[in-house]
Amino acid sequence: MRIAVLGAGAIGAYVGAALHRGGAEVHLIARGPHLAALREHGVRVFSPRGNFTAAASATDDPREVGPVDYVFLGLKAHQYAGCGSLISPLLGPDTAVIAAQNGIPWWYFHGLTGPLRDRRIEAVDPGGTVSEVLPVRRAIGCVVYCSTEIESPGVIRHLEGTRFSIGEPSGEVSDRCRAFSDAMVAGGLKCPVESNLRDDIWVKLMGNVAFNPLSALTRATMIEMCGHPGVRGLIAEMMRETVAIAGATGCHPSISIDRRIAGAARVGHHKTSTLQDLEAGKELELEAIIGAVVEIATLTGVPAPTLRNVYAAVDLLARTVTGPRVPVA
Structure with a gap:
């Protein structure tokens, strides 16, 4: 399984390190001093659950990575519309995007019954700019119950929580969700697949x-x-x-x-x-x-x-x- 972490900050680098520890092929997309430290030392995680280091691949150029099975999106929601040039090299025909964001996601009304079915929420998808970059068919929702911080470049302090609940907008318990959940669990995280995320x-x-x-x-x-x-x-x-x-x-x-x-x-x-x-x-x-x-x-x-x-x-x-x-x- 090939996974790219776009936005390998506090949460993204922690998840990437766990996935790498569990055996997945992980590519961290980062920049600046943080990227330099990741390249030199790997992701160094300090946690009450045990410290570890993960020597995952790290780059600032997604073209070096190419299409992957999953993109774990560690960006803030307001950065989604502008991430097209970064995410497009990572997308193959069946690539899924796990959006680990706070708040209401851009796909919220997709597939729901009732008068608001498929309604676009302008606050999070202004003019459809996010849907254009991140088509809803690729989206897997993710609710993060985990607290981390970048203590210094390349060093992640895990404070509490290891649960990352995921789910399809449709409510289907899909094979792609199960496979990603298995990879997260192999890395020591909790990743329940919810039918109503x-x-x-x-x-x-x-x-x-x-x-x-x-x-x-x-x-x-x-x-x-x-x-x-x-x-x-x-x-x-x-x-x-x-x-x-x-x-x-x-x-x-x-x-x-x-x-x-x-x-x-x-x-x-x-x-x-x-x-x-x-x-x-x-x-x-x-x-x-x-x-x-x-x-x-x-x-x-x-x-x-x-x-x-x-x-x-x-x-x-x-x-x-x-x-x-x-x-x-």
Whole structure:
């Protein structure tokens, strides 16, 4: 099995190292000092589950790799539309793309029954630019329950979690999903194949939709937000609105709001990825995490005043970091 990891950052390099350890042929696509370290030393993983090094191939030119069986996409969702020149050399006729993203994926309504069947979500697929680069037929969804960070170039610190739930947009438990799951398990990761991955998407999104934008607005860690009575109440209201929106699309997250908040508090003094990006002056991953949720609220007629207000505030903040964006109505 040949697998390319496009965007071999904290999560991508960790997954690539595990797949390589499990026996897959892995090619990491990276750049800069991180790439230089990967080439010289391999991926060095430090984890409570045991440290290891994986000497996977690493390059900044996907043309050196050529078509593979799977592309594990470790990019942020807002980078998808612009990744065509990087991903096209990796795609053969049957290549599948495992998109390990936060929030609502571009394929969300593909194949669903009802009035929103195959509806494009502008927040995550503006003008169809993502679908053009990543055709839905190639997509395998992936919900990441894993926390890692780049400690230094080529060095990945695994903090917690090893589950990467995957699934077809159609709900089919396909051979290509089973084969990828087997490769992940061989590398020491959990990779259940879900017949309804959308429920998993909303379970994780309950946390992301609240904690990520609020952390950027407050500069607070997870436990600090959960421990502040006013912010905790705001988080709960955002989660209630999100659960209602999920229900309007036929999904029912299998976790209570209290339990979801309690789980976040246990993470402790951890900065969300959005806050880390803000502090680094990078573009914020807002559209998939909250913009698309607001758009789906509009499409389904679900009132979401708290989500809309927080989205407006964090959108204005993002403009001060990366310049004008087009907000979702």
